[in-house]
Amino acid sequence: MLYQVDASRDYDPSGALEKIEARVMWINSADDFINPPELGIAEREAKRLKKGRFVLIPVSDQTHGHGTHTWGAVWQKYLADLLGGAPSK
Secondary structure, eight states, X not given: OHHHHHHHTTOOGGGGGGGOOSOEEEEEETTOSSSOGGGOHHHHXXXXXTTXXXXXXXXXXXXXXXXXXXXXXXXXXXXXXXXXXXXXX
């Protein structure tokens, strides 16, 4: 756990977002306290992705803050869109 936290504490992929060629979906939940959407970082930076899409999942009884990423039922439809070839933008 310490390795995981240390490895991600200063991670910042923003320097090369324009270089990403793959289709990308960036998903966050509105109740994420680690990556709070109020900062507007995702909305701003996702525009730099050539084939990217940002999805903000509204707070609901199914979201779990930062832990929402472990609850596939919350974001599975977005993954299906990405894998199914639906347009990213």
